[in-house]
Amino acid sequence: MASTKAFIFASFLLLLSLFVNAFAEPKTNHSTLGPHCTSNPPSLNASSGAGHVEKLGSLNSYVTGSPKSKHAIILASDVYGYEAPNLRKLADKYAAAGFFVAVPDFFHGEPFDPNNTNRPKDAWLNDHRPEKAFEEAKPLIKDLKHKGFSAVGAAGFCWGAKLVIELAKLKNFVQATAILHPSFVTLDDIKEVKVPLAIFGAELDKQYPPELIKQFEEVLHSHKIGYFAKIYAGVKHGFTIRYDVLGGVSYERAMEAQMDLLKWFIKHVK
Numbered sequence: 001m002a003s004t005k006a007f008i009f010a011s012f013l014l015l016l017s018l019f020v021n022a023f024a025e026p027k028t029n030h031s032t033l034g035p036h037c038t039s040n041p042p043s044l045n046a047s048s049g050a051g052h053v054e055k056l057g058s059l060n061s062y063v064t065g066s067p068k069s070k071h072a073i074i075l076a077s078d079v080y081g082y083e084a085p086n087l088r089k090l091a092d093k094y095a096a097a098g099f100f101v102a103v104p105d106f107f108h109g110e111p112f113d114p115n116n117t118n119r120p121k122d123a124w125l126n127d128h129r130p131e132k133a134f135e136e137a138k139p140l141i142k143d144l145k146h147k148g149f150s151a152v153g154a155a156g157f158c159w160g161a162k163l164v165i166e167l168a169k170l171k172n173f174v175q176a177t178a179i180l181h182p183s184f185v186t187l188d189d190i191k192e193v194k195v196p197l198a199i200f201g202a203e204l205d206k207q208y209p210p211e212l213i214k215q216f217e218e219v220l221h222s223h224k225i226g227y228f229a230k231i232y233a234g235v236k237h238g239f240t241i242r243y244d245v246l247g248g249v250s251y252e253r254a255m256e257a258q259m260d261l262l263k264w265f266i267k268h269v270k
Ligand SMILES: *[C@@H]1O[C@H](CO)[C@@H](O)[C@H](O)[C@H]1NC(C)=O
Pocket: 029, 030, 031, 032, 122
């Protein structure tokens, strides 16, 4: 009798676990680019924006804003790179608020090209690892400091978030950091963060769902690191720069996030 009960109970547990697994979030792989990282590509335009391209450190960079400002911001792009008009428009917006803004070409003229079937995502990524870009970002930031920018902030979008999180692990190097709908960033990365970090999550981002952003937030809170964390409702991964320019929810949320990021930098990069 007892063993029948035990058997029924065990069967019940098994069914319960099958049920729970069937409805659990699919496991996501944080060492690769998700499909949403490359969806909705921008039309690149090398002459877009109010600024110009010049060398910073060893990298061509789109720069905009007064070189006399003491405060600089680096925007680390998503896979589509520094010729994306919406990203340059964002740089110009922060320049108008008093910052000198640089958008480096971490891809050396080779942003991801979804039309190039000879070079699928993983092959492209192998040649353009954010870890390598982090090594190139360091001399670029030293160059900015050398030019008289006493405070530097860095924000990374999707692919760019990983190199920014590496910068955030360095003490006294940049003053504030931000990651927007990140890729590659893990909870272990967040545990090593030493400077203020803002996290911009999209409610519908499958790779970085609100629960994971919440975990990031809890780590920063317990480590007493200054932070800002917000989930933007009704939008997908990429929304802060790959929004619909004609308007709608993605546009509204993008403008809201861009303003939140500006406030973050005004507060911390001074
Ligand atoms: C995650 O993606 C990387 C790069 O594509 C791959 O090497 C690795 O095997 C994947 N890991 C899992 C658990 O799927």
